[in-house]
């Protein structure tokens with residue numbers, strides 16, 4: 001069995017070990033000019049077509065005996081170099097693919113955007129230089145860091161990440177508030193950005209302390225050249241009461257402040273929602289009734305993490321203390337998608353434009369938000385971790401996906417997944433979908449058997465010679481725990497059998 005049999009398992013693992021260096025030494029060391037770093041990055045960000053296309057027709061790595069990329073690899077200083085040569089070979093086995101020119105532009109709140117990818121309001125869009133760099137790399141717009149009439153006084157440190165196994169950012173916690181620049185500095189950044197990048201879209205995120213301030217800030221941002229106003233009703237860790245998520249949890253305040261912002265502008269207004277609430281539809285409806293054009297969701301989730309068991313301090317550790325702060329990054333994506341889905345399934349909100357965010361790292365994550373009804377997506381945590389450069393694979397990957405699936409434009413997939421999320425009592429309960437085992441791929445590790453016994457229905461036993469699972473269909477309920485735990489994807493969905501036929505067919 002060659003390594004291509006397990007390519008879809010090996011590649012992510014090998015690629016996941018890459019440090020994704022800036023100015024990568026591996027690429028510099030290659031005498032043939034192979035940009036291994038960008039190939040690995042494309043694989044990491046689920047753009048396999050882009051990865052294969054970046055490789056030369058004849059792969060020099062195959063006959064390269066010296067392998068200077070491996071000697072240069074900084075991972076070698078930790079334990080062993082990333083297997084760059086093998087990754088290149090596996091990437092090239094995908095073959096060159098034509099990236100079609102599917103149209104990535106999309107209307108959002110009546111504004112044409114060159115693509116759906118925006119930076120979300122946070123540290124990643126805090127000043128002119130940062131946003132200019134991002135725009136040049138291909139981001140279509142920015143929700144600028146939240147601006148207020150006051151300057152927030154921040155703590156140090158203010159960030160921490162949750163690591164588990166080999167994943168460095170399962171989730172990310174921050175206790176940062178809003179802009180550290182003065183109102184006039186922020187207005188200056190916005191004016192210059194609009195002047196220098198007229199086709200890019202600027203969302204000005206604002207936070208007032210009372211109705212007059214919401215009106216004033218909306219007016220000022222409009223005059224400075226913003227295209228859209230975003231009302232921050234959702235920061236979960238403001239030092240003062242009555243701001244951020246305190247507002248977003250209270251539909252009456254949301255309505256009052258949206259109305260006040262509407263007094264100050266004729267631009268589209270987005271109400272940015274907090275996930276620290278059971279039912280997001282209530283504040284969202286209040287915002288729309290009070291004059292919001294669309295919804296942005298989600299802001300970060302209130303969290304406590306990383307309790308140090310020596311000092312009993314939790315992160316981010318500010319001289320032994322921390323506070324409840326906002327959780328973001330890949331861990332929150334399913335929660336974000338659930339809120340988007342519930343708003344898009346609500347009769348009063350289904351036609352309201354939504355900008356979705358929460359854990360988007362790749363074009364695939366973004367496409368999931370779009371398939372659940374978002375015409376626009378925003379990103380912070382993954383830019384903090386990997387840099388603005390992730391846009392390259394997002395654009396290429398989305399374009400390739402759309403083209404290869406026969407969609408001419410992004411709008412073609414907006415809301416496509418919504419009909420498939422239905423109430424629990426409408427799901428089919430009359431049949432069982434059995435697992436199918438690909439014996440030639442099975443390693444015989446027995447993980448499926450173990451999980452089925454200890455966490456399932458004792459329907460598998462392990463063949464003593466091969467280690468392969470043997471199914472007792474009479475006990476199997478089709479829960480698919482075995483499918484999810486198999487480390488090499490050797491178990492998949494098999495036959496679906498009506499429950500009333502089971503004894504005769506599956507015994």
Ligand SMILES: Cc1cc2nc3c(=O)[nH]c(=O)nc-3n(C[C@H](O)[C@H](O)[C@H](O)COP(=O)(O)O)c2cc1C
Nearest residue numbers: 120121122146174298299328329358359379380381
């Ligand atoms: C460090 C940091 C600072 C943030 N600052 C703001 C902010 O000023 N205004 C705001 O509306 N949201 C802010 N957010 C929330 C993000 O815009 C976004 O809603 C959230 O992080 C989820 O997206 P992500 O998983 O891509 O990070 C911040 C998030 C982080 C991580």
